[in-house]
Amino acid sequence: MDRIAETFARLRREQRAAFVAYLCAGDPDFDTSLAACRAVIEAGADVLEIGVPFSDPLADGLTNQLAAQRALDGGMTAARVFELVRRLRETSQVPIVFYTYYNLVFSNGVDAYVRAAKEAGVDGILTLDLPPEEAGDVQAACAAHGVKTVFIVAPTTPAARLAVIGAAATGFIYYVSREGVTGVRDQVATNIPEAVAAIKRHTALPVVVGFGISTREQVRQVAGTADGVVVGSALVNVIKAGLADRAAVPARLRAVAQDLVAGTR
Template sequence: MSRIQQVFEQARARHRAAFVAYVCAGDPDFETSVEVCRALLANGVDILELGVPFSDPLADGLTNQLAAQRALESGMTAARVFELVKRVREFSQAPIVFYTYYNLVFSNGVDAYVRAARAAGVDGILTLDLPPEEAGEVTAACRTHGVDTVFIIAPTTPDDRIPAIAKATTGFIYYVSREGVTGVRDQVASNIPQAVARIRAKTNLPMVVGFGIGTRAQVAEVAAHADGVVVGSALVNCVRENLADRSRIAPAVAARAADLSAGAQRAKA
């Protein structure tokens, strides 16, 4: 059983949804990023989703675009992202999932990239712009090297595509609750219960919901239906808001993560 599978089993046993936190690797610099990861994993985060900084992050809103820009300007490279994972592995064995784009995987050689990710300590890979129908090389490499695959289902995904997406997935389904890009919203999407039921009718894989979730109340609202809840921009904002004094970034992230993750607890039946 993979670490990702273990997290979802443990969460179910504890009557909660798994709390998944997204931050960009290397934002705003390598050492601060290590401390941000430490703060997250010490404050209720079950799965760490690391954005691999990319110059053209088409699925990301302004908050995460600027995070990627800060990381790249600080000197983050593919090799440095792997090094960051190795540093995190010195203090945590929590699952780490890469949130990345296909060009970053392809340009390094798919098998070589997945092998290096696994060697560093990565548990899963979500390639945002790679549909499962074209992901054969990636899924094969992940199968060879013991890395879970994560694929996206959107509100616009037809029912007849869900089985194909599920077949390519070994980690969890990521349901993007809104059309468009990442970013905090005032309210979560209103159709999440129906969307979760629609997907669960086609697969038994764990399903997390992300995009637009940024408060404890919103986490609780989604956790009532999904196996996991993803928060990104609300945490990345803690980095941006404290750039003037970077020693304050990790404590700010810790406080926000602790508050958000509390929302993942469900009332016992």
């Protein structure tokens, strides 16, 4: 079963974009993280992007850096990330994509890591710092175990590389709408329609857009062009704001996520 393809096909029939929710696994502790993930799924997230906590998350802004640090301080490990996915699979079939870094995959053995991810219930892997030209081992492992690959296109990506990236991806393309790192922004980038159109000339896969999207109106703007909209920091900030009362985090997160999801409709 290809949950990613099935989800995007259904959303095309419904004539709306996917809402892709990002949360860091284990932030701020396992139980709160599990409840938070379930809350955004219940709020209507179409795809759950799970950040695998890492000590040097070079693509992440301060909000997500601190989330990763809270998760690591709380005892999150690779094994517990897989356990989190298994627990989510008890109640949901929403597509789950790992947002990770190559060191975490390589250090555990690429084939073994991808196999464990698949067995846990992961549908796709986005390895932030791994360009397709150097991703042969990950691509081979993903093909062997039925895990989809996701690759990034940035505003600075030369047009000549779009075909290479499009050919390497099997799940979807993630367009990073701004230069720099993740984080809340006051406005969305103005060149998104042109960038998405350029990518689509080289792939039939869905194109999702992320980085800097944090309000319902911003989601609505991007959803008019893209196949999916990624929101991360705005959700992670809800967890940060609720550290003193962790039991209340899921309800607060559900309310924020419902408002954002409304932007895709």
